[in-house]
Each structure stands twice: as structure tokens, then as C-alpha cells.
Amino acid sequence: MSYVVPVPGLVLLPIIDSDRLFPVRRVYCVGRNYAAHAIEMGHDPDREAPFFFQKNPDNLVLSGLDFPYPPLSGDVHHEVELVVALKQGGSDISPEEALECVYGYAVGIDFTRRDLQAEAKASGKPWAAAKAFEHSAPISPLVATDIAGHPTTGRIWLSVNGERRQDGSLDQMIWKVPEIIAELSKLFTLAPGDVIMTGTPSGVGAVVRGDIVSCGIDGVSALDVKVV
Ligand code: MN
Secondary structure (H helix, E strand, O other), X not given: OOOOOXXXXXXXXXXXXOOXXXXXXXXEXXXXXXXXXXXXXXXXXXXXXXXXXXXXXXXXXXXXXXXXXXXXXXXXXXXXXXXXXXXXXXXXXXXXXXXXXXXXXXXXXXXXXXXXXXXXXHHOOOOHHHHOOOOOEEEOOEEEHHHHOOOOOXXXXXXXXXXEEEEEEHHHEOXXXXXXXXXXXXXXXXXXXXXXXXXXXXXXXXXXXOOEEEEEEXXXXXXXXXXX
16 A cells, blocks of 8 residues: 555553553543632633543653744643543443543643633634644653552642642542543543543643643652753
8 A cells, every 4th residue: 555645653652661552542631620720710610511622642742852832822831630541442431331441541731822722712712723732742651550540539740940830639620530531432432542631730820941840640650841
């Protein structure tokens, strides 16, 4: 078989304590999944069902690589998030069976052009340019569930140049991982290789070139990213 354009490469995530790789199919993201973050963004956390948006697989930035500050924004924010990687999918998955779909977990950053997102919200336009831009999702190596289990209570934190900006706990998530998988599978057919960014605790803020962003989730992984 020959191709009329170069075949796009697979995005492959490394796995802790393994020489095997996780191929990424889709990247889903959950909006406003921590009450304190919903409030800091001007929303009432009690009245909202979960909602989803997407990034592209090739927006993922593997551990050890830099985050290039994107064009057309002067207000790029960090959002540290628990990332869920699926080994199994389907539609209408029940919360009770949802965790059987999980291969492992990682920590990731949902970098956001907050100024473009604010414009999009104000004019009822989509978030794609605010969220799904190049290199917008640094991610740590995956840790499989046979090592990490299913973390539900660990601290989730992010520092910029050694100063703590975000400091939450996974038990503050409004929609828990099994519920997220169940809700998402009502809207989309999930499949092996899908990853889900599960929302950020409060304390989001801007980064600038030269910043060193460090983040982690207790019992999962940690990640350092330089903004260049
Ligand atoms: Mn986010």
C-alpha cells in the first residue's frame, strides 16, 4: 500500500516499570470537576452535569519535553489533572463496571489559552483554539493499575518555580472516575487507547516563558515541564 501523504504517527505513552507502550486513540477532558475551581471560574458547582471537550492525541507532550508557549495568547493557564488511560471501551458502561476499563493513570496538565476561552464563552463559540492547541497537554508516564490501584484520595498539586499554586485532593472531584467513564460512554463509544483528563482543582493561573512547572499526584506520578 502506498499513501498520498505521509502516514501520521501513533502517539505512544511510556509506562512506568515496563518497556511496553500505550497507544493513544482519543483525548477527552472533563470541565469544572472540582467545586473550588468551578467557583473560581464563576460557576455554581452544584447545578452542573459533567461536560466534556477534547484535545488531540498529538497535543500530548511526553515527559522530559518542553512546553512551547503558544501563539495568539497572553494568558496561558496551567490545570493539573488526573489522567485515566483505558484498556477497554464500549457504550453505556455502568459505573459499577467502569473501573474494569482502566489500564492505568498519569498526571497531566491541561494548558489553556484562558483569554481565547473567555472570548469563546462570551460569544458562544467552541473551545478548540483555547484547549486543543499544539503541545497543550504534557503528561507523565502511565502507571498501571496493578501498581497504582485506583487512586481516589491522593493529593494533586502543581508548583511554578517552586511556588505552590494548586494543592487539592482527588476526593474533591465532583464526578469520580467511574461516573466520568459511565457518562462519557453515553455520549461516545469508548475504546482501548482513549485517555481522559478529569478536571483540575482550584489555583489555576498563568505561566510565562522560562517557568518550571512541577506537578504530581500522590501514589500516581510526577512531572516537570519547562515553558519555552
Ligand atoms: Mn481542565
